[in-house]
Amino acid sequence: MNGVTGRMGHHQHLVGSVLALRARGGIDAGDGTVLWPEPVLVGRDARRLRALAERYGIDRWTTDLDAALAEPDVSVYFDAQTTAARESALHRAIAAGKHVYCEKPVAGDVGGALALYHAARQAGVKHGVVQDKLFLPGIRKLKRLLDGGFFGRVLSVRGEFGYWVFEGDWQPAQRPSWNYREEDGGGITADMFPHWEYLLRELFGPVRSVQAHLATHIPRRWDENGMPYRATADDAVYAVMELEGGVVAQFNSSWTVRVHRDELLELQVDGTEGSAVAGLRHCRVQHRSCTPKPVWDPDRAAAGDFRAAWQEVPDNGEFDGAFLAQWELFLRHVAMDGPWRFGLDAGARGVHLGLLARMSAQDGRRLHWGELAP
Template sequence: MSQPRTLRIAMNGVTGRMGYRQHLVRSILPIRDEGVRLDDGTLLRVEPILVGRDESKLRELAARHGVERWSTDLDAVVADPSVDVLFDASMTSLRVKTLTKAIEAGKHVFTEKPTAETLTEAVDLARLGARSDLTIGVVHDKLYLPGLVKLRRLVDEGFFGRILSLRGEFGYWVFEGDVEPAQRPSWNYRAADGGSMTTDMYCHWNYVMEGVVGRVQDVYTKTVTHIPARWDESGERYTATADDAAYGVFTLTTPGGDAVTAQINSSWAVRVHRDELVEFQVDGTHGSAVAGLFGCVAQPRSATPRAVWDPDVPTPERFREQWITVPDRGGVVNGFRAQWEEFLRDVAAGRPHRYDLLSAARGVQLAELGLRSSATGRRLDVPEIDL
């Protein structure tokens, strides 16, 4: 068997919540400890290098998790020839500059999204990546979670027959901050600071719709700022200028050419009456399924009860009990870690990652079109991006 191989990964932005919890603690540290077995039997190991702006936080994280290297000098880390991969989970406003620098320095790249603040920047970045021979991946974590893996499996096995529609419900109540502290940073609700439900979530919904059903052909969106005033981390009242909810209707095209209507509601001002914080329902001629991030239930046509509308008599049926649980196949792995392992195998093999900068640019495009649709009140076509 071949000797173990090590990839050095510069992790930029690990002092933030997502970068720390999902990417460092739940992904890279377990991979560091256990390795990733490649197709030829080689054990691939990783060596993280923590990068950020706060020296004291980096020093503390490195000591807590036994990480030898950390740095506040991103340029020096990118220029270091021993560094193989740059991961970025820092501010979106800095992402284009950071990723451009890394690609031009010959580093493989794995990045959070959005990849840019504008479509023009996202496309330029995708073109730069396409001209390189590097492995470049964008986090599409939800497609690796158990619920959506099972939903996609049902699609691949033809369970639905002809797919008719997709419906998504996402969100929860984010406290205003006056009585109960808010669960999300205040910048999320200020447009000038990059806040927006649409820009935050449409990059996710684009890859979910693509990954489960098909490409988005057009979009109509209504954005709303339901809560006009909130309180920041210092207890100061501020005006919420960013949309905190987005209600979207999309037309998708399946690989077979069928048109599918999709609806996704996203809100930070909704109270949850669902099994999970996000759920997607796919309906088809042969069956339906509902998936969250972890669970998935289905109802085939052969087991579909005959529903009868009678407003004068309380319904005796327990509709949720009429669905069957879709089982797991194989072990359940954290979705972020699962994609990290796939990306690292791609780096080791010198091949492209299936979720690249072009897929990320389509997410930025959908967010821009969603905001424009809301501003104009029009349904807008989603053109192909030409690299």
Template sequence: MREIGIIMNGATGRMGYRQHLLRSILTIRDEGGVELSDGSRVQVVPMLVGRTESKLAELARRHDLEHYTTDLDAALADPRWQIYSDFLVTKARVPALKKAIAAGKDIYTEKPTAETFTEALELARLARAAGVKNGVVHDKLYLPGLRKLARLVESGFFGRILSVRGEFGYWVFEGDWHPAQRPSWNYRSEDGGGIIVDMFPHWNYVLENLFGRVTSVYAHATTEIPERVDEHGATYRATADDAAYAVFELEGGITAQLNSSWTTRVNRDELVEFQVDGTLGSAVVGLFGCKIQPRTATPQPVWNPDVPDAIDYDATWVEVPDNATFENGFKVQWEEFLRHVLEGGPNPYDFLSGARGVLLAEEGLRSSSTGTRIALPEVTL
């Protein structure tokens, strides 16, 4: 069987290990490789790269892997490894991606691709000039709920779409009396942290692929908890935003309003929910669930604060059935990228798409600091 070698830089980290190694590459390996359009299969062979050899060795032993190293340059110089994948912290990503481009590797990376739009666009241009295939993780598009939503949009269920409202977030413990669920660097802007930098690239690809290009942003970012405790028990000052409230204008006249917060307690069915309203119907969508209310089944509320409302609004929505088996979204996108590399399959989620996400984050922060609405240009090479 043919094989394809994949450098996995940052595979010992939370996302690199759980979503990319364990649930994607190793699952593909255990299923006999990625299937191509002609029915043949190509097996994946990972090379783990990290800073600590003992951690890499333990990971390799646990999952019966042969290849690991702390020497990224040596791995990039080895022709056995065709793909470079990157799961590092954002501050370390650009230098590593530039090395991989210079080495002629095809590249698959987490987002954001860079800390600034200028750097992100430069990566896209360098990759095109070098002729290397490139992809950026767009995992939320592969979630069952959003795939159901995409079907509704494509079917014309909504009629003319009017608005999108989204709530994302949960309470991240401060780290004093209970350990935090996120690493401390997320709350230090000097280390590349902040919820706008983390989430706006997601919102960009969700909005532009389901509803239309983002043409402007008005955002308010804030640090609601100014002091936290890190993984070693040391108190530190949180310098990055932990909540952001934003309004996006989209092509076609759709208004999107998305709240992102690590300082909110959840009172909804899932950690992220979107409501899409259209002239012919509405939908409420989470990571997995999707419920709809068509125009013909919409109740007629009457505002009367003097008496209890007799309408059971939750009961007026209908759950959309799965009607399909939804695999892990990270794995599915990995398979698509591998087919793109191996046989030229489609890949719309490239470095240029990643650069648009970085631009939205950058302009979201500028909007917050200036208190103004920022128009977004089309991004081209």
């Protein structure tokens, strides 16, 4: 596990997934045996790695990636490093014959992402990319509604994602400074559009065109040492996408927005028979038969409470954490050939959509998927 000293690698992947699977007794293989993940921590900072290993009772850690990859009992390589470091490390792991699982984006450009996919196929190793949004409780409830035909014909999807990331001068920033330097692989488009690609594809259909506007709203920030630096990467992106079948998707993604909604990510889906608003955990619906009939009158206060006319979708079951759920699926895929469809090819599609958005913003025009198809 490379990159576990970072926030996401530490909390979501090491603690919330791998160690959580161990805490509940491993993964039941169904034949009386148990799949038991044994983490080997890899990174550049020996002090922080040692502290993590001691904190969680992990026996093995190293700052030598090649030595870890040479270990015969290491079968899976996981990468949660910065984007700029990921591509090279994945190639080394694939060359060592390891199955690979990684965060996104998988590479800095489409060519690099596709090279990883073809290298993994040629080496015959199994490969996966984190697509955690699909496993969120709110999104799983939304999928349940889609599968049940609740919406009728889906017309549009409106996504709102983001929050205010402090500049770092008078309050510490809650994201690392490399996120705001393009030369280090930063930018919200590169970070979030791989998520929007698989989310839209799996729920509503593949993206066929995109028109986007990128912005660097906060041009000066302060790093982890309190030193000012110039933000060269985009911190907000506003996009309109058309999906296969005609569904229109609008996404606002921003690290410069103050939250006035129930969750940091919300999708509103409108269809001929009903609508839903889904977040990370909640999903609320309004059926056609229960839709109020507002009348525009700017001279009078609106009658009624619009939000009260929506109904909460019940859990109807227990949900594992989104990262843990996908980790279990991938480990089952590696050890027991369980079903899996989120490979490095999916990672390449995500990089591709982010590139289309950036090109659209640069050229000031709508771009179609086939203009740079991976």
